[in-house]
Amino acid sequence: MSSTEVSKLEELANQEYKYGFVTDIESDTFSKGLNEEVIRQLSKKKNEPKFMLEWRLKAYRHWLKMVEPHWSNVKYDPIDYNDISYYSAPKKKPLLNSLDEVDPELRATFDKLGISLEEQKLFSGVAVDAVFDSVSVATTFKEKLGELGIIFCSFSEAVHNHPELVKKYLGSVVPSTDNFFAALNSAVFSDGSFVYIPKGVRCPMELSTYFRINAANTGQFERTLIVADEGAYVSYLEGCTAPRRDENQLHAAVVELVALENAQIKYSTVQNWYAGNKEGLGGIYNFVTKRGACRGVNSKISWTQVETGSAITWKYPSCILQGDNSTGEFYSVALTNNYQQADTGTKMIHIGKNTKSTIISKGISAGKSQNSYRGLVKITKKAENARNFSQCDSLLIGDKCGAHTFPYLEINNPSAQVEHEATTSKIGEDQLFYLNQRGISTEDAIGLIVNGYCKEVFKELPMEFAVEAQKLLSVSLEGSVG
Amino acid sequence: MNDIANFKNTLTSSFTDFEKSLNGQSKQPLHSIRKEALANFEQAEFPNLKNEEWRYTNISPLLKHSFNPLPAVLPLMYDDIQQFLLGDTFNHVMVFVNGRFDENLSKINNLPDGLIVKSIATDVEEDDPNVLEHFGKYALSEGQIFTSLSAAYTFDGAFVHVQEGKIIEDPIHLLFIADARKDKALIQPRNLFIADKNSQASVLEHFVSLSEDIYFTNTITEIVVGENTYFDHVKLQEESKRAFHISRTVIDQELSSNFTSHAISLGGDICRNDINSKFNDKGGECTINGLFLLDDSQLCDTHTLIDHAQPHCNSHEHYKGILDDKSRGVFNGKVIVRPDAQKTNAFQENNNIILSNEALINTKPQLEIFADDVKCSHGATIGQLDKEAMFYLKTRGIGEDIARAMLLHAFASDVIKTIKLLPVRDYVEAILTKKFNQ
Numbered sequence: 001m002s003s004t005e006v007s008k009l010e011e012l013a014n015q016e017y018k019y020g021f022v023t024d025i026e027s028d029t030f031s032k033g034l035n036e037e038v039i040r041q042l043s044k045k046k047n048e049p050k051f052m053l054e055w056r057l058k059a060y061r062h063w064l065k066m067v068e069p070h071w072s073n074v075k076y077d078p079i080d081y082n083d084i085s086y087y088s089a090p091k092k093k094p095l096l097n098s099l100d101e102v103d104p105e106l107r108a109t110f111d112k113l114g115i116s117l118e119e120q121k122l123f124s125g126v127a128v129d130a131v132f133d134s135v136s137v138a139t140t141f142k143e144k145l146g147e148l149g150i151i152f153c154s155f156s157e158a159v160h161n162h163p164e165l166v167k168k169y170l171g172s173v174v175p176s177t178d179n180f181f182a183a184l185n186s187a188v189f190s191d192g193s194f195v196y197i198p199k200g201v202r203c204p205m206e207l208s209t210y211f212r213i214n215a216a217n218t219g220q221f222e223r224t225l226i227v228a229d230e231g232a233y234v235s236y237l238e239g240c241t242a243p244r245r246d247e248n249q250l251h252a253a254v255v256e257l258v259a260l261e262n263a264q265i266k267y268s269t270v271q272n273w274y275a276g277n278k279e280g281l282g283g284i285y286n287f288v289t290k291r292g293a294c295r296g297v298n299s300k301i302s303w304t305q306v307e308t309g310s311a312i313t314w315k316y317p318s319c320i321l322q323g324d325n326s327t328g329e330f331y332s333v334a335l336t337n338n339y340q341q342a343d344t345g346t347k348m349i350h351i352g353k354n355t356k357s358t359i360i361s362k363g364i365s366a367g368k369s370q371n372s373y374r375g376l377v378k379i380t381k382k383a384e385n386a387r388n389f390s391q392c393d394s395l396l397i398g399d400k401c402g403a404h405t406f407p408y409l410e411i412n413n414p415s416a417q418v419e420h421e422a423t424t425s426k427i428g429e430d431q432l433f434y435l436n437q438r439g440i441s442t443e444d445a446i447g448l449i450v451n452g453y454c455k456e457v458f459k460e461l462p463m464e465f466a467v468e469a470q471k472l473l474s475v476s477l478e479g480s481v482g
Numbered sequence: 483m484n485d486i487a488n489f490k491n492t493l494t495s496s497f498t499d500f501e502k503s504l505n506g507q508s509k510q511p512l513h514s515i516r517k518e519a520l521a522n523f524e525q526a527e528f529p530n531l532k533n534e535e536w537r538y539t540n541i542s543p544l545l546k547h548s549f550n551p552l553p554a555v556l557p558l559m560y561d562d563i564q565q566f567l568l569g570d571t572f573n574h575v576m577v578f579v580n581g582r583f584d585e586n587l588s589k590i591n592n593l594p595d596g597l598i599v600k601s602i603a604t605d606v607e608e609d610d611p612n613v614l615e616h617f618g619k620y621a622l623s624e625g626q627i628f629t630s631l632s633a634a635y636t637f638d639g640a641f642v643h644v645q646e647g648k649i650i651e652d653p654i655h656l657l658f659i660a661d662a663r664k665d666k667a668l669i670q671p672r673n674l675f676i677a678d679k680n681s682q683a684s685v686l687e688h689f690v691s692l693s694e695d696i697y698f699t700n701t702i703t704e705i706v707v708g709e710n711t712y713f714d715h716v717k718l719q720e721e722s723k724r725a726f727h728i729s730r731t732v733i734d735q736e737l738s739s740n741f742t743s744h745a746i747s748l749g750g751d752i753c754r755n756d757i758n759s760k761f762n763d764k765g766g767e768c769t770i771n772g773l774f775l776l777d778d779s780q781l782c783d784t785h786t787l788i789d790h791a792q793p794h795c796n797s798h799e800h801y802k803g804i805l806d807d808k809s810r811g812v813f814n815g816k817v818i819v820r821p822d823a824q825k826t827n828a829f830q831e832n833n834n835i836i837l838s839n840e841a842l843i844n845t846k847p848q849l850e851i852f853a854d855d856v857k858c859s860h861g862a863t864i865g866q867l868d869k870e871a872m873f874y875l876k877t878r879g880i881g882e883d884i885a886r887a888m889l890l891h892a893f894a895s896d897v898i899k900t901i902k903l904l905p906v907r908d909y910v911e912a913i914l915t916k917k918f919n920q
Contacts, residue, residue, distance in 0.1 A: 071534070381839070396854035399821070404850045409862055410538075411843045414836040417865040424851050424858040 030087040036060065039187055042087050046156050046190075049163055059176035059186030066180045073372040073404055074312050074341040076285060079250055086188045086221070145203075151196040152207055155223055158194035165196055169227050173256040173293045173320070181252040182289040185221045189254070192223035197232035197263075206462050208237040222253040228263035230296065235266040237465055251310075253288045261296030261323065266304070268461050270469050272476075273309035280339025280368075283311025290317035294326035294352075302329040303346065304460045306469040308476040311340060316374065318347035321355035321383075328357040331457040333469070335476050336369030336401070345375035345392075345406075350383040350416070359390035362454050365401035366477060372404040379416040386416045394424040395453060397446070397477070447474040485545035486528045493631060493668075494524060496551045500635055503552065511614060512606050512636065519623045519633030526627035538812045538844040539754060539783040544726055549698045551635050553580045553667030558692075563587060563659060566690045571905040572655040574599060576640050579659045581669040583638050596648030597683070602641040602674060612643060612676055620704045620732040620760075628728050632670045632702045639672035639701075642685060646678040646708075653684040653714075653903050660690070660721065662697035673703040677711045684714035686906055691722035691749070698726040705731065707739040709763075714742050716906055721749035723778060730756040735795075738765035744901050745772040746910055747782050758787040759797070761823075766795040773802050773897040773910075775917065776809035776841075783812035790823040793853075797827070802897050803834040804890060805841035815860065816848040823853050830860040835867065835893060867893075887918035 030038060039060055043053040068079070145152050151162060158166050176186035197203055228234055238255075251273070257265050267290075276283025286309075292301035303317040313336075319328030330346035348357035357377065365371040373392045394403035405422045427449050435445035451458070451470055458466050497520055504513070528545075529536035558579055567575065576599060577587035583601035590599045605613055623630035640656045658671055677683055689699060699721060707713045721727045727750040733741055747753055759768050774782040788797045803811040817828045834843045847860035867889045875885035894914055901907045 394849075394851065396851065396856070399824070399854045401854070402850070402852040404848075405860070406848050407846060407862070409843070409845045409864060411834075411836065411845075411864045414839055414841065414866050416836070419861075419863045420847070421861040422847070422849060422859060424849055424856060426854045426856070 030085045032085045033082045034084070034086060034188065038086055042188065042190070045087065046159075048156075048159055051163070051167060052159055055171070055176060056187050059183050060188075062177045063180070063183035063187055066183060068180050072314050072343040073370065073374070073406075074314055074343050076312055079285070081184070084250065087190055148201050148204070149198040150201060150203055151194065153194055155189070155192040155194050155225070158225075162194070162196070165227065166194070166225070169225055169256070169258055171256075173258060173291050174254050174289050179289060181287045182254050185223060185252045185254045185289070189221040189223040192225070192253070194224075195226040195234060195236065197228045197234045199229045200231040202232065203234040206235045206237050208239070220249075220251050220253070224253070224255040226256070226265055226267070227258045228260065228265050230261040231263060232260075233264045235268070235462060237268050237270075237462060239270045239272075239465070239468070250285045251287065255288070255290040255317075257292030257301055259292065259294050259296065259299035259301050259326075262298045263296060264300040264302075265292065266302045267292070267317070268465055269303075269305040269307075270465055270472065271305065271307045271309050271313070272472055274311075275309050275338065275340050276311040278338050280311070283340070284309065286310040286313045286315065288315040290315060291320065292318070292328070293320045294323050294328060294355075296323045296326070298325045299323050300327040300329070302331075302460070304331040304457065305333070305344075306457070306461070306465075306472065307332070307334040307342060307344060308472050313340075313342040313344050316345050316347055318349070319357065320349045320351065321357065322351045324352040325354045326352055327355070329460075330357075330359045330361070331460045332361045333364070333454045333457045333473070334361070334371055334373075335364040335473060336366065336371045337476055338367040338369060340367075340369040342370070343372040343374055345373045347376040348378070348388060350377075350379045350386040350388070353382070353384045354386070355383055356387045357389075359388070359392070360456050361390075361392040362457055363392070363394040363403055364397065364450060364453075364477075365394065365403050366397035368400045370402045370404070372406060373422075374406040376408040376410065377418055377420070378410045379413050379418065381412045383413050384415050386413065386418075388416075388418045390420040392422040393453070394422070395450065396424065396426045447477060450477060485542070488548075489528070489545050490524060492548055493551060494520065497634065500552060500637075504637070510606060510609075512617065515618050516634050516636055519618075519630045519636075522623045522625070522630035523627060523634050526625055526630055528627055535785065538810070539752070539781060541752065541754070543752065544698065547666050547696060547698070549668035550665045551668045551670070553662070553669065553697075554664040555580050555582050556661055556664065558584065558587060558659070558661070560587065562692065563657065566657055566659070566688065568655070568905045568909050572686075573652045574654045575657060576601075576654070577657045577659065578638065578640070578671055580661055580667050581638055581658070581671045594648075594650060594652075596645040596681075597650050598641070598643040598645070599654055600641050602639040602672060603637055605641045610641075613641070613674065616676060616704060616706055617674055618704075620706075620734050621702045621730055628700050629702060629730055632672055632700050635668075635670050636672045637670075639674070641673070642675040642683070644677040644681040644683045644711075647680045649681065650683040653686055655686045656688060658687070658689045658699070658701070659692060660697050660699060660725065661692045662695035662722070662725075663693050666695075667697040669697060669699045669701075671701050673701070675703070675705045675713070675715075677706065677708050677713045679709045680711060681708065682712040684716070684903060686903060687715070687717045689717075689719045689721050689727065689749075691720070691725060694722045694724055696724045697722065699728070701729045703729070703731045705733045705741070707733060707735045707741050709737040709739060711736070712740045714902055715744070716901060716903055717743070717745045717755075718906065718910070719745070719747045719749055719753065721753070723749055723780065724751050725749065726751060727753040729754070731758070733757075733759040733768075735759060735761050735763070735766040735768060737763035740767040742769040742902070743771065744897070745784070746898075747772070747774040747784070748913065750782065751780060753780070753782045755782075755784045756786075757784070758789070760789040761792045761795040764792050764794045766792070768795070768797040769900075770797070770799045771801065771897050771900055773894055774811055775804050775894070775914070776811060777806040779808045781810040781812070783814075785814045785816075787816045787818070788828065790817065790819040790826045790828060793822065793824045793826065795823070795826055797829070799830040800897060801832045802894060803832075803843060804837065804894065805834065805843060806837040808838070808840040810841070811843045811845075813843075813845040814848065815846075816850065817858060817860070819849075819851040819853050819856050819858065821852040824855040826853065826856040826858065828856070828858040832860075832862045833893070834862075834864045835890070836864065837866070884919075890918050891915065
């Protein structure tokens, strides 16, 4: 490679995180620390009914007995859970009906993020429940969805307005005692999104939430619960960007999906949180529990994720295939650069008869990053005729990075058919040469090849996301070649 | 917890008796290795399911028995062992009864020039520098409870040394006979194979039992494959179906060496095989194949590790399992490609067939890659016999049972046909034919 190319690459590599800015809004923040009093205060602040407080306290008491897990293939400094403030809300809580009443500064932030609410409202037909530092700021299209009986609101609202649904489904997929981070989330979650699609309703638009971490030192604990009743369909988008910070921020979210008979849930994520600087300083710790339960016959849950951000990504969106003929899918692109670490994959638990699952995972490691796929396919004794296909490919860019695969296959039924394949390779020199001699620069060629490599996953994403994901990938890869 | 303490105490306290039985040998340098290993054994943790390496294999049934580390050795006649000699085709045969070398039953008088085959106990007495140079250098005992147990009670085993430039045409048959008719024997053969530069040899390790009794085989084999050397290793395990079999094979591969391994596991109640190969220099080639055929309540756990520590090496791995009744199979195949081990090719495959509702397989092919210019892949499949193939055979007038036998045989023969030692291949084929046509 010529020296000019190298310098150009260096320049690109040194690019600052595009979304690294802090919005200066007065925040109402709890002092640091975690104890029962903090949880009571939090619950009181949010005006929660008694059952929520009890649920939180139960989770907290259990959490105290748990030990932080360390089996993953990632390394990080110990987290001091008493050095985190568990609540931060913009002080002027806007209880607004129209966007015009939203704090202008906040609006500007959304504009910078490229999700101008008006624009989305007007052109894209996407209802946005924007989460700005834990408290829902504005919810659009609620009325339109309301006509169909669809509930799409912040979690706090759901607790007030639909306590029976919350009570029934909260923790039914990810129990409050499930794991260390899920228990922590259950105790202190501040807000999140709640979706309920009634029987036989096909949600006419893609539902979307933009997460954003703002005030310094506030871990964000989101909780999402999506319930698709019999025969319902919903596609849900989750996307994140966060301002740059030098201290690591913990993000321990929980996402629960419930699909009843013949229901279908499609959950797509584009994750681009601050990944730390070139030296690996700062960045978000993304320790998330995501799980979906296909409860009914013929139900289907599909996870699609594009993970490019975060200093550490540690999550396994999973499917519990309880209903007969139910289907679970997992499509993932995980890209790590510089000092990023990712340990991600999925769990497919086959319980019902004729259940099917597909896993397509594409890992790309560049720089000095470590990228692991860890997945479990479990066919239980009664899961007759279960079928699984898994494919995990890794692409290595540079010789200082690592790619690892840890697939676990546990098969307890002779009628199961399980296939797993994995490959690891680098971008072919002949491929690059071919594109170069057609006049395509190495940088572009790599973008092209990587996008082709990820195509199987991108085609599962909704249109708007697919475009964003491709852009993200090229931006994240910039400077990794040389 | 008490069981573990008992297990350790019994074996630690027998050590004094063992020392006495060594006569003059306890003065030798090897004895310090034994003592060190004993200390490691006392400290090592007994594996439980929380240990990732033992995640699917519950070894605690071992604790229910009290094994004798100094088992009785009854005299055997040629007629007793004739059935295990694979039709008497091999010219070099070493016979071990309960881990002790039996010179009368063995056939090692007629060795070609450049091949040394003897009991490791004699070799130690003769102060062979090779033993001190290589013994215990590859299968490290620290933190490994079974390896340290073996090292602490090291007494006998096979020592095979192929000298520089020698090509040994005849394979060496090592027959390990377990005889637990008298007591619950703890049998610990400890083998060391050294193949010097530019040499070639093949060794068959063969584990058999005289009766369907309970005993515990804990065997370690260290293999040094020198520069430009070709070494072929076959391990045929036909232990009693009530026995415990734990084996560890550690291979050290030098420049441009070529190593092949076949492990056929048929017996044992609980069987655990560890095969670790490490490329210590460039240009190495390593093939690790295996087959496990299980029924009843057998459990067979295979852990392989291929360590690509150096560039320009190739490894191929293919394991197949057939599981019937309530048997359980575990396969964990790990490939590490270290930083700078560029131009590595590593391929791994694991295929399993489950024949019954109660059988269970856990497989975990694992890749850890730290270099970019590599081609690595792994695949795993689990299923039943191909329905279409079955249908095809039936349309040709072949009955269900025979068709099933044919298909299973074909499935297994992918691995068997790569065994280079013809008598072994025929022997295994015969076992399969008998088994599937029952």
